[in-house]
Amino acid sequence: MGELVKKKVRTIKVDIDKCNGCRTCEMACAAFHASPRYSSLNPYRSRIRMIINEQNDEWVAVRATDYSKAECDGRRTYTIKGREFSECSFCGTICPARDLFKEPDSGLPLKCDMCESDPPLEVPMCVQACQHEALTYEEKEVWVEAEEQVKPAEMELSLKSLIDKYGLEKLANTVARMAQKG
Amino acid sequence: MRYAETGYILEVDLSKGNIERVETDPRLTELHLGGQGTADRILYDRCCEADPFSPDNLLIFSAGLLIGTPVPGTNRTVVNTFSPQTGLHAHSMFGGYFGPELKHAGYDKIVIRGKAPSLVYLWINNDKVEIRDAAHLKGKGAQETARLIKEELRDPRVQVAAIGLAGENKVFVSSIEHSNSSASRGVGPVMGDKMLKAIAVRGTKDIYVARPEELWNLCLKHSKDIYNNPKVGDWMAVEWDDSFHHNNFAWGNARVRIKDYWSPELQDRWMNYTLSIRDRLQGCYNCPKHCHLVVKPPGKPRYILKCYGKDTWHQAAFKEIDFTFDILATTQEYGLDNYSTPQLIAFTIELYDNGILTDKDLPGFPSDTGERFYYLIEKIVRREGIGDVLADGVYAAARAIGNGAEVYDHNTMKKFEQLPLKLGMINYHYFLMYATGEKMNITQIEGSYPQDAIRDLEKRKEFVDNWLAAPRRFKEYYLRWEPRQEATIDESCNIVDWNEAMHYVDDAIGLCAFVSSFRGQFGGKSAYHIFNIPTYINLATGMDLTPDDLWQISRRNRNLVRAINVRRGMRRVDEAPPADHWKKRNPEKEQETLSAYYRFKGWTQDGIPTKPTLDKLDLGFIAEDFIKMGILTGEETECYRETSVNDPAGE
Ligand code: SF4
Ligand code: SF4
Numbered sequence: 001m002g003e004l005v006k007k008k009v010r011t012i013k014v015d016i017d018k019c020n021g022c023r024t025c026e027m028a029c030a031a032f033h034a035s036p037r038y039s040s041l042n043p044y045r046s047r048i049r050m051i052i053n054e055q056n057d058e059w060v061a062v063r064a065t066d067y068s069k070a071e072c073d074g075r076r077t078y079t080i081k082g083r084e085f086s087e088c089s090f091c092g093t094i095c096p097a098r099d100l101f102k103e104p105d106s107g108l109p110l111k112c113d114m115c116e117s118d119p120p121l122e123v124p125m126c127v128q129a130c131q132h133e134a135l136t137y138e139e140k141e142v143w144v145e146a147e148e149q150v151k152p153a154e155m156e157l158s159l160k161s162l163i164d165k166y167g168l169e170k171l172a173n174t175v176a177r178m179a180q181k182g
Numbered sequence: 183m184r185y186a187e188t189g190y191i192l193e194v195d196l197s198k199g200n201i202e203r204v205e206t207d208p209r210l211t212e213l214h215l216g217g218q219g220t221a222d223r224i225l226y227d228r229c230c231e232a233d234p235f236s237p238d239n240l241l242i243f244s245a246g247l248l249i250g251t252p253v254p255g256t257n258r259t260v261v262n263t264f265s266p267q268t269g270l271h272a273h274s275m276f277g278g279y280f281g282p283e284l285k286h287a288g289y290d291k292i293v294i295r296g297k298a299p300s301l302v303y304l305w306i307n308n309d310k311v312e313i314r315d316a317a318h319l320k321g322k323g324a325q326e327t328a329r330l331i332k333e334e335l336r337d338p339r340v341q342v343a344a345i346g347l348a349g350e351n352k353v354f355v356s357s358i359e360h361s362n363s364s365a366s367r368g369v370g371p372v373m374g375d376k377m378l379k380a381i382a383v384r385g386t387k388d389i390y391v392a393r394p395e396e397l398w399n400l401c402l403k404h405s406k407d408i409y410n411n412p413k414v415g416d417w418m419a420v421e422w423d424d425s426f427h428h429n430n431f432a433w434g435n436a437r438v439r440i441k442d443y444w445s446p447e448l449q450d451r452w453m454n455y456t457l458s459i460r461d462r463l464q465g466c467y468n469c470p471k472h473c474h475l476v477v478k479p480p481g482k483p484r485y486i487l488k489c490y491g492k493d494t495w496h497q498a499a500f501k502e503i504d505f506t507f508d509i510l511a512t513t514q515e516y517g518l519d520n521y522s523t524p525q526l527i528a529f530t531i532e533l534y535d536n537g538i539l540t541d542k543d544l545p546g547f548p549s550d551t552g553e554r555f556y557y558l559i560e561k562i563v564r565r566e567g568i569g570d571v572l573a574d575g576v577y578a579a580a581r582a583i584g585n586g587a588e589v590y591d592h593n594t595m596k597k598f599e600q601l602p603l604k605l606g607m608i609n610y611h612y613f614l615m616y617a618t619g620e621k622m623n624i625t626q627i628e629g630s631y632p633q634d635a636i637r638d639l640e641k642r643k644e645f646v647d648n649w650l651a652a653p654r655r656f657k658e659y660y661l662r663w664e665p666r667q668e669a670t671i672d673e674s675c676n677i678v679d680w681n682e683a684m685h686y687v688d689d690a691i692g693l694c695a696f697v698s699s700f701r702g703q704f705g706g707k708s709a710y711h712i713f714n715i716p717t718y719i720n721l722a723t724g725m726d727l728t729p730d731d732l733w734q735i736s737r738r739n740r741n742l743v744r745a746i747n748v749r750r751g752m753r754r755v756d757e758a759p760p761a762d763h764w765k766k767r768n769p770e771k772e773q774e775t776l777s778a779y780y781r782f783k784g785w786t787q788d789g790i791p792t793k794p795t796l797d798k799l800d801l802g803f804i805a806e807d808f809i810k811m812g813i814l815t816g817e818e819t820e821c822y823r824e825t826s827v828n829d830p831a832g833e
């Protein structure tokens with residue numbers, strides 16, 4: 001057991017019963033992360049995505065969490081108020097089973113960064129855009145082990161997915177070649 | 183780079199199987215904005231005289247100019263073509279998610295011509311566009327089709343607009359269905375005639391706007407305001423007190439008013455029932471309101487209910503709300519319009535009850551009106567027996583049946599079924615809206631000017647002080663409007679012109695009427711109006727429009743529709759409200775008002791835009807066509823009344 005330290009955790013709570021299905025959260029996230037900021041509007045670049053199945057009254061906002069090169073063995077189903085949901089409806093993992101949370105052009109993974117850009121937003125953009133309060137922002141202090149792993153940053157995440165796609169050696173060679181060319 | 187719009191349309195020829203991506207002329211955006219405006223330009227230029235059921239007729243799906251931008255409530259896809267029912271310009275639009283997806287696929291419009299040799303659907307996946315076989319979707323319900331296509335394409339994010347069995351069989355009252363909304367008024371049968379079962383679209387491209395940061399911040403705030411504004415959105419979805427429609431609108435075949443229908447007991451019962459089957463309230467793309475009810479009646483599939491469809495069915499059938507919830511599960515799958523179909527069926531029942539149709543025409547006709555509705559729906563969507571006659575709508579059916587049936591066709595206008603309203607004294611600005619509106623339904627023209635005067639003058643003043651949407655002269659009219667007093671002819675002309683102008687703006691930019699043109703009339707607090715819309719357009723597109731400029735574009739688009747219909751033969755004689763709409767009429771004053779309105783609009787006394795009017799609207803080419811065709815002599819001097827949002831009321 002390592003030493004315990006206090007850490008501020010920022011999170012977004014999702015109340016799917018309040019969602020009206022407007023998908024403004026998707027547009028907001030994509031706009032905020034565009035460069036220059038707000039210059040492009042495209043829900044398919046969003047790090048939060050609405051999983052929608054109208055016939056099943058399924059409207060679930062999911063934020064991208066971690067990248068994984070393999071699909072999980074999940075695929076369980078849950079029945080909530082008479083409606084069947086697949087486990088994937090709530091999962092934020094960027095996995096090969098679906099093309100959610102991938103840049104439409106490059107296919108590189110897009111992960112929610114809690115809008116912690118510089119300067120960070122006080123309230124994440126998707127939460128600001130959600131008028132129905134289906135998304136609410138929460139900050140709390142929790143005790144964690146001091147040596148807890150730092151989560152990989154965005155570039156690391158992209159590199160990881162490229163390694164999975166092309167192999168480390170090929171990627172390293174390409175980077176070296178590009179570096180030589182300047 | 184083009185801002186707000188993609189600058190491309192998708193041209194699909196179903197006869198040849200040809201698909202092209204065509205760049206559009208930015209000048210046309212300046213002239214007509216987009217949406218219905220630019221679509222009508224295509225109709226005028228390319229197929230103005232086409233028979234609705236000929237391969238030459240175009241079916242155009244347009245994503246309004248501001249769709250895909252952060253402007254909240256812009257998500258309307260407008261569908262234009264020529265209607266087999268009226269023979270005239272057809273206009274309808276639907277919300278949901280289709281338009282935004284089309285924009286992200288890289289197109290502002292889909293222009294469909296020709297006829298496929300067998301049933302097909304169109305699959306648009308960014309630059310990859312295919313016409314695919316739809317034999318396996320034949321006869322399938324509209325939402326079922328959407329579900330099957332999503333499964334087949336293995337992508338739940340595909341957006342689908344589809345027709346049901348009614349559209350496939352070219353039933354005139356059929357609709358095109360998408361998610362929580364639908365398009366009607368003649369577009370469904372044309373899609374069926376083209377053998378196009380559905381359009382599926384998926385797009386992942388960026389949309390750009392001219393001044394991103396400013397627009398984003400403004401929209402974020404506006405979205406909050408719209409959310410908090412109880413005067414916008416569709417109240418019918420959220421208000422339990424619906425005494426207004428039930429006590430004032432006519433039941434059955436637009437005949438019977440039940441003035442004291444509503445009661446607290448009924449309200450409670452209906453509320454409890456609705457809550458017991460309602461899963462949630464739902465909205466459209468990038469809109470903070472929730473106008474739709476996701477419902478699952480017992481034993482029926484789940485579906486999304488929209489708008490006034492919540493009342494039309496049970497009022498036409500003299501039933502209660504559970505009847506409507508049940509029957510909608512059937513009719514939305516068949517793809518039937520919620521406004522005209524109940525009217526058509528109630529009309530048929532009246533013919534039967536009065537011995538004009540008999541058991542020979544309707545073998546085994548049930549005695550319960552509810553069961554009669556189901557019986558007739560099956561006949562109509564299949565065009566089976568008498569259903570084949572009825573499928574052409576009330577006007578045509580009355581004439582085909584004959585034997586006095588024409589008398590029961592008392593609620594159509596330009597051959598099209600109207601809302602079942604039955605009022606006492608004629609009101610002249612409503613007369614004008616009914617008579618001259620070319621979007622074929624009162625909901626598509628009224629909406630900015632209040633329906634009633636506030637009795638208390640102090641309260642009226644307060645209302646006017648907070649009435650941001652109104653140009654000056656309307657505030658003055660309203661202040662001097664005493665209850666039960668008629669607007670003057672000149673006021674009527676201005677009021678109709680303004681009401682109409684706002685709808686033409688919405689339908690060009692893809693704005694939902696529930697946050698804009700339709701919403702001023704109750705409470706005067708619409709979220710969008712002539713003064714703030716230019717700001718949103720300018721920030722999104724980089725244009726530099728003033729409110730007067732915007733009004734001018736709307737006027738241009740409005741005259742374009744008039745010109746199209748004039749070329750298709752529409753004249754003054756056709757401009758009449760439903761025969762039985764008001765108990766007390768005044769034909770002389772009606773015609774005097776109509777004449778004045780034509781002068782105000784710069785039209786001849788036969789309702790034709792003159793050369794000076796068309797020239798001044800940059801539509802001179804239409805004037806030249808009209809002179810060549812002998813529709814105008816070129817000597818007509820009338821020109822439209824130039825108005826400004828700053829004009830005082832005058833006399
Ligand atoms: S918190 Fe920020 S990055 Fe994460 S989904 Fe919301 S808008 Fe996107
Ligand atoms: S913005 Fe909120 S209400 Fe709209 S889709 Fe996202 S979570 Fe749902």
Ligand code: SF4
Nearest residue numbers: 465466469471473694
């Ligand atoms: S106001 Fe209602 S109908 Fe209009 S776009 Fe918003 S949710 Fe849809």
